[in-house]
Amino acid sequence: MEGPAQVSTAPETPVLDLLYSDVEDDLRTQVRALLADHCPPAALLAAVESEDLHDTALWQALARELGVAGLSVPEELGGAGASWNETALVLEELGRAAAPVPYLGSSVLATAALLAVGDTRLLPEVAAGRRIACLAVPFASWPGGVFPDTIRTGPGTVTGTVSGVADALAADVLLVPSTGPDGPALHAVDLSGTGSTVTRQAVTSLDLTRPLADIVLRSAPALPLAQGADAERALRQALVAGAALLSSEQLGVAEWCLATTVAYTKERHQFARPIGSFQAVQHRLADLWVLVTLARAVARNAAAALSANTATVATEAALAQAFVSDAAVKVAEEALQLHGGIGFTWEHPVHLYLKRAKSTALALGTADRHRFALGGLAGLPGAVPHADGATPS
Structure with missing residues (x-):
């Protein structure tokens, strides 16, 4: 005789809708x-x-x-x-x-x-x-890293240097992670009227469409936003959200590269035929289409997990960066190659997209770093823990 049905007590994973509404x-x-x-x-x-x-x-x-x-x-x-x-x-x-x-x-x-x-x-x-607000951390920061310690908290002020910050030059207010006698903290620094207490210096960036800057704070007046574990949690959540949604920007880069390349292969003729009619070119474009389609699913999944605030959002964000960042670089590289000579010129915008893809592949954690994080987040034996020493759950 069969026994009573077993009722699972494990929490159900929400079904995420990846379609566009x-x-x-x-x-x-x-x-x-x-x-x-x-x-x-x-x-x-x-x-x-x-x-x-x-x-x-x-x-x-x-x-x-x-x-x-x-x-x-x-x-x-x-x-x-x-x-x-x-x-x-x-x-x-x-x-x-x-x-x-x-x-x-x-x-x-x-x-x-x-x-x-x-x-x-x-x-x-x-x-x-x-x-315009800016989180004052290096653009290469990743969610599993240690809390920044280059900025020190003083009485109502913050002092220190942070390098390679994206969107800092356009910002009106900085959100500055800092450390002090009371531990980690998050402060807001209003850039209007700070005078010489805050210096922003543009640095050479691979991505010409997203400049980076080094920030120097000299006893800059600061408004406290969070302290201790709350500050650490806020920074971690911001970086997870950034990693998850950066994949959507990378998806857009890949989509433009693919669409532009397909259009070009229909117009560019060689031996009295469009180069898009050659089987070798068609195979390469088909492979890119599959790659972009997969990237879209992964990016949409990360955004949906973030919206639903699922328990696996950090995993989905790491998965998105581990896959989509590499995919965007691959599609952009192929786009430049398939554009032939014109693709290598400054006058064609494809180089801007390749640089955007390359720079975002280094932003908020490289694909390799996120793959290491995935091992820990998935609880794999021998997985590398987060840099702060805490094994991810």
């Missing part, structure tokens, strides 16, 4: 149309020759006309009350345009940190696009 499709149409007007390839190529790369007009149009700066922020805090899925879609379109705006830094990294600490002072300004 009608709302997301409408949002995509609006964002893509705006970028086509404000950031066509010719304008982008001209922008990288200028000293001020940050496109203020485009940022204001995105933040104030479309209201996408605070998509993931609750309505009561001045945001749109949407989810990280919509934010990911905007990043996908910004990746397709390689747009020189501080969306990742302000609307993802800084916003996630402010949400984690429950801030109600800065967040409404950031969500409305009236202020």
Whole structure:
């Protein structure tokens, strides 16, 4: 006789919807149309020759006309009350345009940190696009790293140096992780009226569309946001969100490279035939299409896990960076190759996308580092623990 049915007590994993909703499709149409007007390839190529790369007009149009700066922020805090899925879609379109705006830094990294600490002072300004916030950590930082110790906390001030910060040059306020007698802390530094206490110096960056900067703080007045474990948790959550959603930007880069290359192979003729009719080229393009399709599924899964705040969000973020960052580089490299001689010239924008793909492959943790993290997050025997010494659960 069969025994009674066993009832599982394990928590159910939520089913994530990876399809684009009608709302997301409408949002995509609006964002893509705006970028086509404000950031066509010719304008982008001209922008990288200028000293001020940050496109203020485009940022204001995105933040104030479309209201996408605070998509993931609750309505009561001045945001749109949407989810990280919509934010990911905007990043996908910004990746397709390689747009020189501080969306990742302000609307993802800084916003996630402010949400984690429950801030109600800065967040409404950031969500409305009236202020640009920047998480003052190196762009190469990864979620499993140790808490930064290059900034020291003083009485109402912070002092120290942080290198290679993305979107710092465009920021109005810095969110600064620091350490002091009371342990880790997170402070906000208002850049208006700080005088000589804060210095931002642009550094040479591979990605011409996203400048990096070194920040030097000399007893800069600072507003405390979180202390101790709360500060560590806020920074970790911000970096996890950044890693998860950066994959959507990388997806957009890969999508543009594939679409542009397919169009080029239909127009470029050799031996009186379009080069796209050659079987060898068709096979390469087919492989790239499969790679982009897989990358889309992985990136959408990471964004959906972040939106649903699943228990495996750190795993999904690591998986996204382990796969999509390499995929974007591969597609961009193939795009440059398949464009032939014109692809190697400065006049064609494909080099900007290859540089964006290469630089983001190093951002928020390399693919290899995330693969090591996945071993620990999955509880594999002999897996490498996080750099802070804590074995991930």
